[in-house]
Amino acid sequence: MPGNTDLLTLQTPCLLLDEARLRANVARMKAHLDSLGVAFRPHLKTAKSLDVARIAMPSSAGPATISTLREAEYFAAGGVCDMIYAVGIAPAKLGRVSAIRASGADLAVILDSVEQADAVAAHAARSGDAIPALIEVDADGHRSGVAPTDTATLVAIGRRVVSGGAELRGVLLHAGDSYALNDPAAIAQAAEAERVAAVTAAEALRNAGLPCPVVSVGATPTARYARDLTGVTEVRAGVFMFGDLYQAGVSSVAMGDLVLSVLATVIGHQKAKGWIIADAGWMALSRDRSTAKQAVDQGYGVVCDLAGQPYPDLIVADANQEHGIIALRKGSTATLPDLPVGSRIRILTNHACATGAQYDRYHVLDGAGGISAIWPRINGW
Incomplete structure (x- = not known):
C-alpha cells in the first residue's frame, strides 16, 4: 500500500513499525553472528x-x-x-x-x-x-x-x-x-x-x-x-528485531533501537489527578507488566510524541480494556505535556510479542513520518 498516509488520519489504536530500525537491528545481529562463525535461524x-x-x-x-x-x-x-x-x-x-x-x-x-x-x-x-x-x-x-x-x-x-x-x-x-x-x-x-x-x-x-x-x-x-x-x-x-522496554531494561537493546509503537489518540483528561486518557488500553498494549520487576517500572508503556521521542517521565501508568491512563512517573519533577483531546501519541510497550499479538498488520513508517506500506501479520495456533 504505497503512499504517505499521515499519522493524524489513521484509525487508532494501530501498530507502527520503523523499517529503518528493523533493518539496522537485523544487520547488527547478522554481523555479530558472522563474526562468531555460526549460522542464523531467526x-x-x-x-x-x-x-x-x-x-x-x-x-x-x-x-x-x-x-x-x-x-x-x-x-x-x-x-x-x-x-x-x-x-x-x-x-x-x-x-x-x-x-x-x-x-x-x-x-x-x-x-x-x-x-x-x-x-x-x-x-x-x-x-x-x-x-x-x-x-x-x-x-x-x-x-x-x-x-x-x-x-x-x-x-x-x-x-x-x-x-x-x-x-x-x-x-x-x-x-x-x-x-x-x-x-x-x-x-x-x-x-x-x-x-x-x-x-x-x-x-x-x-x-x-x-x-x-x-x-x-x-x-x-x-x-x-x-x-x-x-x-x-x-x-x-527473534525479539531483538523489534526490541521492547523489557529488552531495553536488560541491556539487550537500546531505547533508540525499538521498532514497534502503538499509535493512540488522547480522548480525555482527569486534571485533578494529573491524568491524560488515551484510546489504547491493555487490549492495545497487552497486559504485560514485566518491567515492574526491573529497576525502572515503565507501567504499560512509555509515551512519545509523533516523532517517537519520549516525553520526560510520561508513562501509561494504568490501563483498562480500552482506556490508557497516562501520568508522570511517581516522584517525577517533569511537567505534564499539553496534549488536548485529539492529540496523537506513540507508546513504546513492554513486550513486543504480546503487543504484536493484538494486531493483524503493521503500518510501516517511512523516513518522513508517514506510512510507506502495510505489512500483514497473522495470529493463532
Missing part, C-alpha cells in the same frame, strides 16, 4: 509476517524458527522451506506436522521425553514421514529440556526417535534465565553456559553413536553478548 514468533521474515532470514526460503503450527503453515505457503517448530511436540499435532512437510517444507520438531520420542517414532513408522526431531536441552533450569549431563535420558530419547525411522537432527537450547540479567558481562557468562550445555549434550549423543548435526542455541540476550560459539552450528533469536 525466530519469527514475534514478527508473524512474511515481510519481516524476508528481511530477517538469510534467504527467502529460510532457515527460520517458529512457535506455532499456524506460523509454519503461513510461512510454508510463503515459500519458507526450512523451519524448526521450537515448542515441545504434542503427539496429536504430528499429523498436522506431516501435512506441512508434505507441502514441501522441511519442518522439524523438538522433544524432551521418551514418551514424545515414542510418539514421533510411531508416527514415522505408520506414516512413512521421517520427521526430523531435535532434543531440547535444559540450559539453565528455566523451562523445558533434558539436563545436558543426563546422558542416559538423552541417549534413550535419541534411540527411540530413530527406532521408528524418524530422524534425529540434533539438540536445541534456550537460555531463558538470561532475560533476568541486565549486566553484559553476566549475560556473556550465561551465553557461555548455554554453549557448554549444548556441546556437552551433543557430545553425549555422538559418543553413543547417534547423529547430532545441529547444535542450536538462542535467546536475544545471549545471542547479542556471546563471545565464543565453538561447537554451536546455529543461533536462534
Whole structure:
C-alpha cells in the first residue's frame, strides 16, 4: 500500500513499525553472528509476517524458527522451506506436522521425553514421514529440556526417535534465565553456559553413536553478548528485531533501537489527578507488566510524541480494556505535556510479542513520518 498516509488520519489504536530500525537491528545481529562463525535461524514468533521474515532470514526460503503450527503453515505457503517448530511436540499435532512437510517444507520438531520420542517414532513408522526431531536441552533450569549431563535420558530419547525411522537432527537450547540479567558481562557468562550445555549434550549423543548435526542455541540476550560459539552450528533469536522496554531494561537493546509503537489518540483528561486518557488500553498494549520487576517500572508503556521521542517521565501508568491512563512517573519533577483531546501519541510497550499479538498488520513508517506500506501479520495456533 504505497503512499504517505499521515499519522493524524489513521484509525487508532494501530501498530507502527520503523523499517529503518528493523533493518539496522537485523544487520547488527547478522554481523555479530558472522563474526562468531555460526549460522542464523531467526525466530519469527514475534514478527508473524512474511515481510519481516524476508528481511530477517538469510534467504527467502529460510532457515527460520517458529512457535506455532499456524506460523509454519503461513510461512510454508510463503515459500519458507526450512523451519524448526521450537515448542515441545504434542503427539496429536504430528499429523498436522506431516501435512506441512508434505507441502514441501522441511519442518522439524523438538522433544524432551521418551514418551514424545515414542510418539514421533510411531508416527514415522505408520506414516512413512521421517520427521526430523531435535532434543531440547535444559540450559539453565528455566523451562523445558533434558539436563545436558543426563546422558542416559538423552541417549534413550535419541534411540527411540530413530527406532521408528524418524530422524534425529540434533539438540536445541534456550537460555531463558538470561532475560533476568541486565549486566553484559553476566549475560556473556550465561551465553557461555548455554554453549557448554549444548556441546556437552551433543557430545553425549555422538559418543553413543547417534547423529547430532545441529547444535542450536538462542535467546536475544545471549545471542547479542556471546563471545565464543565453538561447537554451536546455529543461533536462534527473534525479539531483538523489534526490541521492547523489557529488552531495553536488560541491556539487550537500546531505547533508540525499538521498532514497534502503538499509535493512540488522547480522548480525555482527569486534571485533578494529573491524568491524560488515551484510546489504547491493555487490549492495545497487552497486559504485560514485566518491567515492574526491573529497576525502572515503565507501567504499560512509555509515551512519545509523533516523532517517537519520549516525553520526560510520561508513562501509561494504568490501563483498562480500552482506556490508557497516562501520568508522570511517581516522584517525577517533569511537567505534564499539553496534549488536548485529539492529540496523537506513540507508546513504546513492554513486550513486543504480546503487543504484536493484538494486531493483524503493521503500518510501516517511512523516513518522513508517514506510512510507506502495510505489512500483514497473522495470529493463532
